[in-house]
Amino acid sequence: MSDHPPYLPPPEEVLEIGAPEQFAALAHPLRQRLLFALGHRPATTSQLAAQLDAKKGNVAHHLKVLREAGLxxxxxxxxxxxxxxxxxxxTARHMLVAEPQAEGTAAMLAAVAQELSRSPAETHLTLRHLSLSPAKARELGETLARLVDEAEENAEDQPVHGVLVALYQQALPTSTTTA
Structure with missing residues (x-):
């Protein structure tokens, strides 16, 4: 008997995050990691606790928060x-956060940092700042999204790799001088 039920894709392709309880649910690194872990197949509390090296009761609590938020x-x-x-x-294959909030973004980055530190393979992390026109930035964003979508192999017997793609316009420096 298999440890997993037959795989059925999530009921939705894209879920747009916008409700306050969804933002609150995303504001914890373990809940982010649980969403990462559930990205490819359903799992039980025990399976998730073992996979994430977390206490079963803690995982159960965070699953409840994610479930109540509709994630x-x-x-x-x-x-x-x-x-x-x-x-x-x-509840969805992709979760789109149209207007990211600082707490959720910080939690996601903390979750990614935890995943990077636990990776058994060599990781690749690069931060670059590029001067781009709005049209070129839009083109780059679309190309990155397409590359990530096309890279998925859906091979059950292969390791899962995390990919974080962020494209943002750097804030202009604030003036420290007064008139």
Missing amino acids: IHIAETRQVRGGTEQYYQR
């Missing part, structure tokens, strides 16, 4: 040894 749902339940095992799944 995950129970995809399947199974009867095991007199109990019920719940498999959690993201």
Whole structure:
């Protein structure tokens, strides 16, 4: 018997994040890591706790917060040894945060830092600042999104790799002089 139920894709392709409870749910690194972990297949609390090296009770609490925010749902339940095992799944394949909030962004970056530190393979992390016209920045953003989407192999027996893509316009320096 398999440790995972038959894979069914999330019910939605894209979920736009905008509700206050969704932003609050995204403001914790473990909840971000849980969303990362649920990006490819449903999993139980025990499976997620083992995968993320976290306490089962802590994982259960954060799954509840994510579920109440509508970011995950129970995809399947199974009867095991007199109990019920719940498999959690993201509600959408992609989650779009149109107007990121500082707390959620900080939590996501902290979660990525945790994932990088636990990676068994060599990682690649680059930060560059480029001078781009608005049209070129839009083109670069579309190209990066397309590259990431096209790279997915959907090979169950291969390791999962995290990809963080951020394209933003650097803020202009604030003037420190007064008139």
